[in-house]
Amino acid sequence: MIGGPRRVAQEVPRGAEMFKFVSMRLFQSIIVMLVVGLIAFGLFRFVGDPVNNMVGQDTTLEEREALTESLGLNDPFIVQYGRFVGKAVQGDFGMSYRLRQPVSDLIAERFPATLELSLVSAFMALLLGVPMGIYTALKPKSLFSRGFMTLSLMGVSLPTFLIGILLILFFGVTLRWLPTFGRGEVIQLGWWSSGFFTASGLKSLIMPAITLAIFQMTLIVRLVRAEMLEVLRTDYIKFAHARGLSPRLINFSIALRNTLVPVITIIGLQVGSIIAFAIITESVFQWPGMGLLFIQAVSEVDIPVMAAYLLLIAFVFVVINLIVDILYFVVDPRLRVQS
Amino acid sequence: MTKALLDIRDLIVEFPSRHGGVVAARQVNLSVAAGEILGVVGESGAGKSTIGNAVMNLLERPGRIGGGEIYLKGEKISNLPDHEMRKIRGKRIGMIFQDPLTSLNPLETVADQLIGTIRTHLDLSADEARARAISLLDQVGIPDPAVRVDHYPHQFSGGMRQRVVIALALCAEPEVILADEPTTALDVSIQAQILELLKDLVRQRGVGMILITHDMGVIAEVADRVAVMYRGEVVETGPTAKILGDPDHAYTRSLISAVPRPDIRLHRFPMVESIERAGERRELDLSTHWLGKARDFDTRGGGGATGPLLAVKDLEMVFRSGGFLGSKASSLRAVDRVSFDIRDGECFGIVGESGSGKSTIARLVTGIYKAAGGSISFNGTDLTKLKNRKELNKHRRQMQMIFQDPFSSVNARMKVRDIIAEPIRFHKLSGSESETRRIVDDLLDHVGLGARAAVKYPHEFSGGQRQRISIARALATRPRFLICDEPTSALDVSIQAQILNLLKDLQEELGLTMMFISHDLPVIRQMCDRVGVMSKGRMVEIAETENLFVAPKDDYSKHLISLMPSYSGLSEREVGQAEAS
Known part of the structure; x- marks a missing residue:
């Protein structure tokens, strides 16, 4: 192409802008994590007494004092917080009160289950939701669009647990096609346990993933549709029609890209919330993931597990936000190149 | 009359609705010849833009052409199927919109938008299309076009963006250009430049232009002939000097008298009441009324x-x-x-x-x-x-x-009553609520709205x-x-x-x-x-x-x-x- 060198020349400031932008966001992310860490640490300090949780009924006052001292609980607040952050960075969240195991081991054991479930349902929601949103925006009066919109209304209004139970009743109990609980057989890949490679693992995944995806999917359909309708009304779409461009180019190249700019943010946060709020689905299907671990930790005031879960979810959100910001930067030139 | 390039005959545009609908254009006859600028002037709601959209077959739903025909070089183009119409849009009729800030896709470079349009209509390779894009930018007066072509719309000023819009409209050498308020969103100095550019394009390329505007000044500056629209009808058509200087129709006369004159200072604007009936102003006796009273600075x-x-x-x-x-x-x-x-x-x-x-x-x-x-x-x-x-x-x-x-x-x-009473209440300027109400009613009378406006909401006006x-x-x-x-x-x-x-x-x-x-x-x-x-x-x-x-x-x-x-x-x-x- 003519003017090739010019394009290269433009890449340089773009890269510099990008670096500055990303390092800014990283810095802000660290602050967010430190604040969440403070809250998680606050759990130890202010919800119950850790010493009480460790010692028995007949421990003497002196022994308690010694334990408090040895745990460093007499140190100033800031020193203890620093120690907590230092350990957390290394993945050390202490021992679970309930299971007497290191929290990091528990998480490592449960995390793959939740992540696999979440990713599968996030992909389901995106791959079905975005095209359906586009379709209903482009052909608002067609029979399919009306059908999609009615279904999506049901998806939004039916509670997740009900959908899960109905699926279990139909496919699990009546038809006996799919297993109703657990992950099925898993294969260990190093510390990661995966259900993707066995028939029973995949079969077990179907119902929980659908249950988790339906709400997100309906949300995405409605969001994409609303944004797209908005974009289709803009002057630049009208101008594109007036220039005789083909509808395919207008709808999928111009309109869709402009639709995605605002949609990316919300979809990113939705994916985060799929991971964070898989709790209900995991309970319904007895899915051995983090949500289930968290529920049990709450009912037994297992503070180290709760603190670790809080930090991990915050971390997931921060990472997703960072990815969203970078995507934004790639999609929208107004952020990249200053006028 | 010279041979018409674009000929609009007895055009009727309707917006049907359950309650009978609106006729946005009735029996409109317009024509424009090659190398001519036809100004279409009128106030908002007169149906000016509807004409442009009808020509392009881009009427917004549920609008439709209810009657009449549109001919381009003697060929009927009204009510063509959409895929036929697409070969005319951009290729034979170009369109320029009002707001350059919103009429360009913000996510694509100017080069991509130009090349996309050029290659839709002309059989050119990517490199040829790019060369043409650069030359188009040059023709519409964008300095350093080989660099600017790779910029995004937000990197251009308003006037420059309007030049890009014009370049986009010119991509495939159209025979007719419809310009819908092309300078309304621009500053005076930019407006002058853009009008000059449009005039040059018409003269040099021999295209016909329909310039839709509410601005008499723009019409006086560039149009060869003028059509005056009022409530969906063309009330008068003629050469610019005749329409501006010696109009026949009462509406045209009052419209022209309402234009602030740059060359002479008048005490009041005459004759404007014949256009939209202004509310009757009821004068207040300010020597006794609240509004004239206690103006503490007078004392x-x-x-x-x-x-x-x-x-x-x-x-x-x-x-x-x-x-x-x-x-x-x-x-x-x-x-x-x-x-x-x-x-x-x-x-x-x-x-x-x-x-x-x-x-x-x-x-x-x-x-x-x-x-x-x-x-x-x-x-x-x-x-x-x-x-x-x-x-x-x-x-x-x-x-x-x-x-x-x-x-x-x-x-x-x-x-409206509460809107106007708010400052009175805030500054405690009246003794009682009933007095406040009376003052608001009087104020509404005084500005020509009438006291009945008090109980309405702003959207009704x-x-x-x-x-x-x-x-x-x-x-x-x-x-x-x-x-x-x-x-x-x-x-x-x-x-x-x-x-x-x-x-x-x-x-x-x-x-x-x-x-x-x-x-x-x-x-x-x-x-x-x-x-x-x-x-x-x-x-x-x-x-x-x-x-x-x-x-x-x-x-x-x-x-x-x-x-x-x-x-x-x-x-x-x-x-x-x-x-x-």
Whole structure:
């Protein structure tokens, strides 16, 4: 192409802008994590007494004092917080009160289950939701669009647990096609346990993933549709029609890209919330993931597990936000190149 | 008549609805020849844009062509199927839209948009299309086109973006160009450049152009022939000089008389009432009425005799942006050491292009922004030094503001009565609620809306009527000083003439002092006693209005005055009548 060198020349400031932008966001992310860490640490300090949780009924006052001292609980607040952050960075969240195991081991054991479930349902929601949103925006009066919109209304209004139970009743109990609980057989890949490679693992995944995806999917359909309708009304779409461009180019190249700019943010946060709020689905299907671990930790005031879960979810959100910001930067030139 | 390039015959456009629907264009006949510019002029709702959309077959649902035919070089193009029509759009008829800020896809470079359009219509390779894109940018006067072509729309200024829009319309050498308000969103100096460009294109390429606009000045400047539209009908068509100079139709006459004249100052705008019936104004006896009473500044024997009512000295305002952790802070000096005085009872105009800092001054004077430096003395008191809220409110009560946008400057969820009563209640200016109501009713009568308006909501009124609500609200504090920030630039000319007449009447009756901000030089000439010209945050010249228009001193003022449309065709007859009335 003519003017090739010019394009290269433009890449340089773009890269510099990008670096500055990303390092800014990283810095802000660290602050967010430190604040969440403070809250998680606050759990130890202010919800119950850790010493009480460790010692028995007949421990003497002196022994308690010694334990408090040895745990460093007499140190100033800031020193203890620093120690907590230092350990957390290394993945050390202490021992679970309930299971007497290191929290990091528990998480490592449960995390793959939740992540696999979440990713599968996030992909389901995106791959079905975005095209359906586009379709209903482009052909608002067609029979399919009306059908999609009615279904999506049901998806939004039916509670997740009900959908899960109905699926279990139909496919699990009546038809006996799919297993109703657990992950099925898993294969260990190093510390990661995966259900993707066995028939029973995949079969077990179907119902929980659908249950988790339906709400997100309906949300995405409605969001994409609303944004797209908005974009289709803009002057630049009208101008594109007036220039005789083909509808395919207008709808999928111009309109869709402009639709995605605002949609990316919300979809990113939705994916985060799929991971964070898989709790209900995991309970319904007895899915051995983090949500289930968290529920049990709450009912037994297992503070180290709760603190670790809080930090991990915050971390997931921060990472997703960072990815969203970078995507934004790639999609929208107004952020990249200053006028 | 010369052979018509585009011929519109008996066109009817309808917007059907359950309640019978609206006819947006009835029996419209228009034609444009090669190398000719046909101006289509009319006020909002006249159906001008509908014609353009009907030609392109881009009518918004449920609009449709209800009758008549459109011919392009003798070939019928109305009601063609969409895939046929697509070969005409962009290829044979190009279209230019009003707002260059919104008519380009923000996510694609100018090159991609141009190349996409070129390759849709012409069988060119990517490299050839790119070369053509660069040459098109060059032709529409974009400097350094080989570099600029790879920029995104947001990297261009408004005027440059409109040039890009024009380049896009020219991609496939269309025979006809429809320009729908192509310069309305632009500053005067940019407007002049774009009009010059359009004229050149028509002359050099021999295309036919339909120029749709509400602006008589633009018509006078570029159109060869004019069609005047009123409520969906073409009421008059003819050569520009004839239509502007000696119109036959009563509507055309009143429309032209409502245009503020740049060349001569008139006392009032004549004949405008025949267009939209202005509400009857019921005059109040100000010697006994609340509005005239207890105007505490009157009791001190003219007050202003001792000095100017408003004295602004070395006023400064800086806007900062960015500046958080590493990103470089940038600052914009919006107002740069501006000084001026406004005498008691005069109307002081501030004129300038967008971004010159006009509105910022209004906001500084009223206290919406806090000044970065300098002083604002109102009636001898420096408002920038006042800390006491009560004292400040006492002074603020005496100055009121009328904003540009009549739609967003009144609270849509309040009844008109409460909107106007709010300042009365806030400043505790009336003894009782029943008195407040009576005052509001009288104010509404006084601005020509009628007391019945009190129980309605703002959305039930047109733009001009809403501006009357704003004026009534401003009067409700019994102000001494009125700041009008582009009060009529969102309105049609006839409505503008009514509002300007109203402001003049009020100023005379109530002895108001006014600061009148506008980008529109003819309006300034009609309204103001003295004018300050602003450019890039500085006040470059302050002069008596007539002196400024006849003999501007500063280079920028000269430039601005020279860009004013000339209306060479306007008839002396109209002027004679206007002066007699």
